[in-house]
Amino acid sequence: MTTHTQPGGWKRYWGFTRTPFTKKLAPSELHPHPGHREAVARIRWIIDEGGIGLITGEVGAGKTTAARAAVEALDASAHTVIYLANPLVGARGIHHHLVTALGITPHFHRPALIAQTTDLLARERDERDKQVVLIVDEGHLLDADQLEQLRLLTSLDMDSDSPLALLLLGQPTLRRLLRRGSFAALDQRIAVRFHLDPLDPDQTTAYLAHHLTLAGRSDPVFADDAAATIAQAARGLPRQIGNLAIAALIAGYTRNNRIVDHDCAAAAIADATSD
Numbered sequence: 001m002t003t004h005t006q007p008g009g010w011k012r013y014w015g016f017t018r019t020p021f022t023k024k025l026a027p028s029e030l031h032p033h034p035g036h037r038e039a040v041a042r043i044r045w046i047i048d049e050g051g052i053g054l055i056t057g058e059v060g061a062g063k064t065t066a067a068r069a070a071v072e073a074l075d076a077s078a079h080t081v082i083y084l085a086n087p088l089v090g091a092r093g094i095h096h097h098l099v100t101a102l103g104i105t106p107h108f109h110r111p112a113l114i115a116q117t118t119d120l121l122a123r124e125r126d127e128r129d130k131q132v133v134l135i136v137d138e139g140h141l142l143d144a145d146q147l148e149q150l151r152l153l154t155s156l157d158m159d160s161d162s163p164l165a166l167l168l169l170g171q172p173t174l175r176r177l178l179r180r181g182s183f184a185a186l187d188q189r190i191a192v193r194f195h196l197d198p199l200d201p202d203q204t205t206a207y208l209a210h211h212l213t214l215a216g217r218s219d220p221v222f223a224d225d226a227a228a229t230i231a232q233a234a235r236g237l238p239r240q241i242g243n244l245a246i247a248a249l250i251a252g253y254t255r256n257n258r259i260v261d262h263d264c265a266a267a268a269i270a271d272a273t274s275d
Contacts, residue, residue, distance in 0.1 A: 016216050016217065018214070018215055018216070020211045020212055020242075020249070021211050021245055025214070026072075027068070027073060031207050031238070033207065034203075035062070035196050035197055036062055036065070036066055039063070039194055039196055040069050042055070042192045043066060043070035043167060044070050045192060046165050046166075046191065046192050047071070047074065047079070047133050047165045047167075049165070050131060051189075051191035052154055052166045052167075052168070052190045053165075053167045054168045054178070054190050054194070055067070055168070055170075055195075055196065056169075056174055056175050056196070057172070057195060057196030058171065058172070058198065060239030061196040061198065061237055061239075062239075063137075063196055064169060065238075066196070067169060071133060071135070074133070077130075078129070078130060079130060079132075080101075080131070081133045081135065082097070082101040083135045084135065084136045084137065085137050086141075087136055087137075087138055087141050087142050087146060090143075090145070091143075091146045092113065094146055095113045098117050098153075099117055102120045102132075104116070118163070121164055122163055125163050133164065133167065134153075134164050135167045135169065136168050136169065137169045138169070138170060139170030139174045140170035140173045140174040140177065142168075142170075147178075147186055150166060151189065154189065172195070178190070197236075198235055198237055199231070199241070201228060201232075201236075203236070204231035204241055205227050208221075208241065208245055211245075221259065221260055222245070222259070222260045222265075223259055223262065226248060226260045226261055226265040229265040230248065230268075233265075245268075247267075247272065248264045248265045248267070250268075251263075251264040251267040252264040
């Protein structure tokens with residue numbers, strides 16, 4: 001009879017050498033499904049061209065993961081990557097974040113701060129020969145003033161050049177927001193748009209197998225009906241697939257199962273959806 005009191009016992013029970021479905025993966029270890037590969041390729045194009053890109057997807061679709069994969073391969077001597085995780089800092093906060101990330105104490109007054117940001121971005125490009133890459137996550141939370149400031153930051157030399165590459169990540173509402181007439185000047189400058197679709201059932205099965213293999217199990221762990229149940233409940237979203245898979249593995253461990261069956265998957269889904 002298996003006891004279930006030791007920390008990490010469920011991982012040893014399943015024979016894992018490390019935690020499956022962890023976010024702490026090297027870019028080479030990420031599941032290379034077609035949507036992820038295409039998102040990474042488009043982000044790299046935006047960085048190379050110094051343009052503006054828009055990557056959208058539902059919560060947990062893998063937008064930030066794709067961005068991380070794209071930038072981790074960059075040459076640090078040629079690129080300065082600045083990541084804004086939470087845009088709820090106001091328009092001034094964007095400039096403050098940029099100036100701070102570039103190693104300078106921000107000016108207090110907004111006009112001086114904006115000029116400081118512009119000067120520092122130009123310095124990175126002209127004096128240090130570095131491409132600044134600004135990644136704004138949760139872009140659907142940006143307000144009108146912030147979007148206008150981002151547009152102005154990407155304009156230089158009578159709109160013929162940009163001092164930075166700008167990548168906007170957000171939920172699908174961001175696309176609809178940018179289509180409003182008041183944001184036409186920014187929307188027309190977006191060179192690349194890509195929407196990360198959820199994984200289909202076959203891709204979900206491959207996603208499960210990929211992460212279990214990384215954790216040390218290349219043989220089947222999930223029954224076909226369990227994988228299908230998780231795929232449907234997670235709506236093909238990688239983060240939710242991983243969360244439900246972990247819960248199902250723990251359910252199988254507590255039941256002394258040798259495989260994650262439909263009942264384990266159903267129990268995981270029930271726990272995830274209960275109030």
